[in-house]
Amino acid sequence: MIRAPFDRPEVLAKLRPAWSAARSLLLPGACDPSARPRVELRDFDLAHRGRYAFADLYDHALHAELRDFAAALTGARLLDGSLRLFRFRRGSYALFYDDAKSRLTAGVEVTLDLSEDLCGPPAIYASGPGQRLEIPQAPGLVAVVERSPSTFRYDRYFPAEVGEGEVLRLRAAFHYAD
Amino acid sequence: MIRWPSDLDGAARAFRSAQPFAHLVIDGAVAPEDLRRMSLAFEEEPQTLMENEIYLHLRSSEPPLSEPLRDFCAALQGSCATVARLCGQPLSRCDGSAYVYLPGHYLLPHSDSRTSEGRAVAYAFYLDEPAAGGALELFDCERRDGEIVRTTPALRIEARSNRLVLFEVHDLALHQVCEVLEGARTSIAGWFYP
Numbered sequence: 023m024i025r026a027p028f029d030r031p032e033v034l035a036k037l038r039p040a041w042s043a044a045r046s047l048l049l050p051g052a053c054d055p056s057a058r059p060r061v062e063l064r065d066f067d068l069a070h071r072g073r074y075a076f077a078d079l080y081d082h083a084l085h086a087e088l089r090d091f092a093a094a095l096t097g098a099r100l101l102d103g104s105l106r107l108f109r110f111r112r113g114s115y116a117l118f119y120d121d122a123k124s125r126l127t128a129g130v131e132v133t134l135d136l137s138e139d140l141c142g143p144p145a146i147y148a149s150g151p152g153q154r155l156e157i158p159q160a161p162g163l164v165a166v167v168e169r170s171p172s173t174f175r176y177d178r179y180f181p182a183e184v185g186e187g188e189v190l191r192l193r194a195a196f197h198y199a200d
Numbered sequence: 201m202i203r204w205p206s207d208l209d210g211a212a213r214a215f216r217s218a219q220p221f222a223h224l225v226i227d228g229a230v231a232p233e234d235l236r237r238m239s240l241a242f243e244e245e246p247q248t249l250m251e252n253e254i255y256l257h258l259r260s261s262e263p264p265l266s267e268p269l270r271d272f273c274a275a276l277q278g279s280c281a282t283v284a285r286l287c288g289q290p291l292s293r294c295d296g297s298a299y300v301y302l303p304g305h306y307l308l309p310h311s312d313s314r315t316s317e318g319r320a321v322a323y324a325f326y327l328d329e330p331a332a333g334g335a336l337e338l339f340d341c342e343r344r345d346g347e348i349v350r351t352t353p354a355l356r357i358e359a360r361s362n363r364l365v366l367f368e369v370h371d372l373a374l375h376q377v378c379e380v381l382e383g384a385r386t387s388i389a390g391w392f393y394p
Contacts, residue, residue, distance in 0.1 A: 069309035069339050069351035069374055113379075115308055117253050146253070176253040181304045181379055 023084060023134065023192075024091050024164070028052040034094035041095055045168040046147070046155055052164035058136035058190055059084070063109050071123070072116035072177070075109040079192075088194040092130050095166055100130060103195030108177070110142060110189040116177040118148075126169040126195045134192040135163040141187030143178035159189055169195075201275035202229055202364070204282050212286050215366065220340035220354040223367035224286060227360065229325060230272070235362050239327050241266035242386050245298050255307045257377075260298035264388070269298050272325065272388055283392055287321045287366060294323070296390030301334055305385075307377035309339060309351065312369045312391065319369045319391040326359040326387045333381035334359045338367070339374035348372070359385050 027033045028049055041047045063075035079085075085105050093100050103126055108116075133145065142159040149172045157165045167173075180189070205211040205226060215224040230238070245266045247258035263273045273296040276283075284291040301307075312322050324336060340354040351374060357365055359377075367373060369391065377385075 067351075068348065069353075069376070070311070070348055117308065148253075178253075179256070179306055179308060179379075181306070182381055183304060 023053050023057050025052055025054050031094040038097055047166045049164040051162045053134040053162055055136045055161045071120035074114045077107045079105045088132050092132050092196055096130055099199035100196035101199050103197055105194050108191045110180050112180050112184045115179040118174040118176050121175045127171045129169050129197040131167050131169050132194045133165045135161055136190040136192050137161045139187045141184050142180055142189040145177045147173055147175050149173040202279055208285055215286055220338050221373045226364040228362055229364035237268040241268040247300055254310050257305045258300040262295055262297045264298040289320055290394050291392040294392045296388050299387045301380045301385040303380050306379040309374050309376040311371050311374055313371050318393050320394055321366055321392040322369050323366050324387050324389040325364045328384055328386040329359050329361045330380045330385040331383035333379050334385035335378045337376050337378055341372045341374050
């Protein structure tokens with residue numbers, strides 16, 4: 023799923039100072055959207071939390087690949103958390119409260135944009151006034167973000183201008199082992 | 201300035217019995233000349249683009265700066281006793297801002313309930329109605345063990361010009377402003393407090 027050269031530990035180790043400085047990193051073109059899992063998604067619709075489709079994945083090889091990637095980048099020992107594929111279409115969104123129900127409070131979240139299209143709004147991490155990280159929607163983009171107790175995420179509402187487009191976000195959560 | 205229902209007791213009954221939660225729709229809430237003055241004032245009212253997880257829209261200061269819009273807010277303030285009678289709770293003050301929703305703007309489902317702020321009754325008064333979208337949608341909620349486990353869109357109230365909507369504020373009074381698809385939706389909205 024991770025594209026060369028980002029599948030090589032020595033390349034990721036060189037990016038570690040940038041990670042250490044920001045505790046987040048965006049890597050355009052670092053994953054292959056055509057390798058996205060072909061799974062059945064189910065709808066989630068609770069108005070005060072979000073509206074989207076998702077599937078929990080139990081693909082140990084994929085989880086291990088993403089864990090090794092995140093560990094090589096961050097230099098941290100990581101333990102597997104959730105691995106979930108989200109699909110967003112016109113009218114979709116996910117609010118802070120939805121994230122609060124399942125979020126990591128100490129670890130790293132890796133998001134792979136597996137969409138075919140460039141059509142959707144960003145996902146946003148916020149950790150207080152003015153502390154905001156916008157993850158643009160771009161096929162192939164990989165975002166690695168440190169989660170702390172004060173960090174929450176939302177997926178911005180997908181307005182009508184999205185048309186028939188859809189966005190797939192694969193999110194892998196890893197807990198710090200130490 | 202505000203033309204409240206002549207049968208306040210009947211309107212209060214309608215408020216209490218409304219579903220999915222207590223609300224009241226008052227059409228023709230101001231005289232046509234007042235509505236025109238307020239619509240024109242919107243063109244001069246400074247607005248800021250506001251965005252967070254729930255909303256994207258343009259909002260004025262609180263209260264608005266232009267006189268006709270402030271007059272409306274003052275008229276609401278002077279009507280606290282009337283609104284209290286309609287909504288069946290003691291109210292002493294209100295606030296309000298002017299909003300503009302352009303195509304693509306929205307306010308996602310939420311409750312206005314904030315324990316620290318004490319909001320009791322919400323209101324929205326619509327001036328210019330959008331050509332498509334922008335309805336106020338109320339949800340029916342089911343709660344189990346303190347958690348909302350099901351939400352169903354129950355009622356759409358179109359943002360018609362010169363329409364005033366009052367609704368109660370509590371944890372289950374979930375509502376949204378549907379995305380505006382065409383045209384502009386202008387309104388004054390805020391809350392009444394005990």
